Amino acid sequence: MxxxxxxxxxxxxxxxxxxxxxxxxxxxxxxxxxxGDAAEEKLGQDATPEAVSALRKEMGLDRSAVERYxxxxxxxxxxxxxxxxxxxxxxxxxxxSRLPNSxxxxxxxxxxxxxxxxxxxxxxxxxxxxxxDRVTSMTTVAVVCVPEFLVATLAVLVFAVHLxxxxxxxxxxxxxxxxEMLRSFALPVLALGSVITAQxxxxxxxxxxDQLSAAYVEMVRLKGxxxxxxxxxxxxxxxxxxxxxxxxxxxxxxxxxxxIIEVIFNYPGIAKLMVDAVAQRDMPLVQACxxxxxxxxxxxxxxxxxxxxxxxxxxxHQ
Numbered sequence: 001m002x003x004x005x006x007x008x009x010x011x012x013x014x015x016x017x018x019x020x021x022x023x024x025x026x027x028x029x030x031x032x033x034x035x036g037d038a039a040e041e042k043l044g045q046d047a048t049p050e051a052v053s054a055l056r057k058e059m060g061l062d063r064s065a066v067e068r069y070x071x072x073x074x075x076x077x078x079x080x081x082x083x084x085x086x087x088x089x090x091x092x093x094x095x096x097s098r099l100p101n102s103x104x105x106x107x108x109x110x111x112x113x114x115x116x117x118x119x120x121x122x123x124x125x126x127x128x129x130x131x132x133d134r135v136t137s138m139t140t141v142a143v144v145c146v147p148e149f150l151v152a153t154l155a156v157l158v159f160a161v162h163l164x165x166x167x168x169x170x171x172x173x174x175x176x177x178x179x180e181m182l183r184s185f186a187l188p189v190l191a192l193g194s195v196i197t198a199q200x201x202x203x204x205x206x207x208x209x210d211q212l213s214a215a216y217v218e219m220v221r222l223k224g225x226x227x228x229x230x231x232x233x234x235x236x237x238x239x240x241x242x243x244x245x246x247x248x249x250x251x252x253x254x255x256x257x258x259x260i261i262e263v264i265f266n267y268p269g270i271a272k273l274m275v276d277a278v279a280q281r282d283m284p285l286v287q288a289c290x291x292x293x294x295x296x297x298x299x300x301x302x303x304x305x306x307x308x309x310x311x312x313x314x315x316x317h318q
Contacts (some may be wrong), residue, residue, distance in 0.1 A: 005309055006241055007308060008309050009306055009310075012302055012305045012306060012309075013036045013302065015297050016299075016301075016302045017201075019298055020291075020295060020298055021295065023235075023291070023294045023298075024073060024227050024291060025069070027287055027290045027291060028065075028068075028072065028073075028287060029065075031283045031286055031287055031290075032065050032068075032283075035158070044309025052316060057069045059187055062145070063164045071102060072287065076288075076291060079092070080092065080286075081095075081284060081287070081288040081291075082284040083284065084282050084284060084285050085230065085276075085282055085283065085284060086282045086285075087281050091284050091285050091288045092288075094273065094285060094290050095270060095273070095285075095288055095289065095292065096289040098269055098270045098272070098273045099267060099269075101267065101268050101270075102258060102262070102269035102270045102271060104191075105185065105188060105189075105258065105261075105267065105269060106254060106255075106258060107191045108181075108185050108189055108312065109188075109189045109192045109196070109254060110251060110254070111191055112193050113192075113193040113196050113197040114198055114247060114251075114252075115135075115195075116201075117198075117199075117201040117250070118200065118204055118243070118247075119132070119199035120136060120201050121200065121201045121202070121203070121205040121206075121207075121208065122204065122208055122231060122236065123212075123253035124136050124137065124201070124205045124211045125204075125205045125212060125231065125235075125264070126227060126228070126231050127171035128209060130210075130252060131171050136164070136201070136206075137202075139198075139204075140198035140199075140201050140202050141198075143194050143197075143198040144195060144198045144199060144202075146194075146195070147195075148192060148194075148195060148257045148260050148261060149189070149260050149264060151194055151195070152187065152188075152191035152192045152261055152264045152265070153186045153264070154258070155190050155191055156168050156187065156264075159186075159187060160187065161213065166183055166186050167183060167184070167187075168187075168188055168265070169264040169266045169267075170185065170187065170266070170267045177273075185309035187265065188261050188262075188265050188267060190199075191257075191264075192257050192258060192261050194256060196253055196254050196256065196257070197252065198279050199246070199249075199250045199253065200247060200250040201245070203242070203245075203246030203249075203250070204239075204246055206232065206242075207239040207243050207246065208235055208236065208239050208243075210239070210242070211234075211235035211236075211238050211239045212230070212231070212235050212244050214235075214238075216234070217234060217235055217260050218231060220234050224288075232234045240307060241307060242307075244304045245304040245307075247303070247304070247305030248300040248301055248303055249300075249301070251300055252297045252301065253298075255293050255296055256293075258271050259271040259274070259275065263275055264277075270289055270292065271289075272309050273285070273289060274286055274289035274290065274293075277289065
């Protein structure tokens with residue numbers, strides 16, 4: 001890897017850290033202005049102002065926003081995001097108990113969606129203008145227009161209520177066999193994967209078609225290369241950068257969709273934990289979960305940028 005690529009990658013990494021710091025300010029500010037707090041939520045509406053004030057002081061909620069932000073940011077930097085103000089449990093333990101479940105759901109969804117989207121996108125580009133391409137393109141546009149919660153609701157009504165093939169709720173507690181795993185993850189993966197598959201498919205198709213319109217591809221065709229060889233060995237390697245961006249952006253969309261899906265299917269993941277923490281005004285837990293989602297998004301975008309830089313032939317051969 002030459003010095004130009006290293007400098008560009010280092011610049012992207014530094015920019016990512018700066019963005020994450022800015023995001024931490026926004027996350028803390030938004031959670032600070034939410035109505036109510038953990039003291040009011042814990043004591044209820046009948047609590048006296050004196051009791052609420054005493055509990056706020058005990059929880060450290062009486063300090064200024066700047067003091068609480070600096071203390072919280074220092075804890076995040078050292079791997080100690082604090083304790084839950086509702087039950088006193090360390091936030092790191094609460095997150096650690098739920099994060100593997102969300103990662104498992106995301107991994108299963110990505111493992112199903114990414115190969116399917118890339119394969120169909122390449123075929124649509126290879127057979128551009130054919131009946132297969134037109135039908136697939138119309139289907140993807142229709143799927144992109146449907147939100148995850150509607151897909152999830154329809155899937156539950158059809159496969160869980162009417163057909164009774166699959167459970168309406170999903171759990172990662174007991175996955176002792178492939179059959180159990182298929183039954184548990186079928187509906188969440190369907191609801192999550194449908195939209196991101198459609199998005200990746202469209203962007204992959206556009207990236208490959210853009211390369212197929214280049215002058216070097218016309219030269220390859222004149223030399224007698226088959227259509228499959230032209231796509232796989234010439235157009236596709238130069239489309240890695242745009243395709244990596246498409247995959248990263250689609251998977252980052254998965255991070256937002258998982259919040260809705262975990263709530264609908266009562267899946268014990270970190271998104272469900274964050275929603276419950278919002279209801280209880282457990283701000284340390286909300287802030288930690290939000291920062292995890294933001295950091296994951298920035299990492300995906302950073303990886304896409306790095307793939308685009310490394311795959312750029314003009315930089316690679318300098």
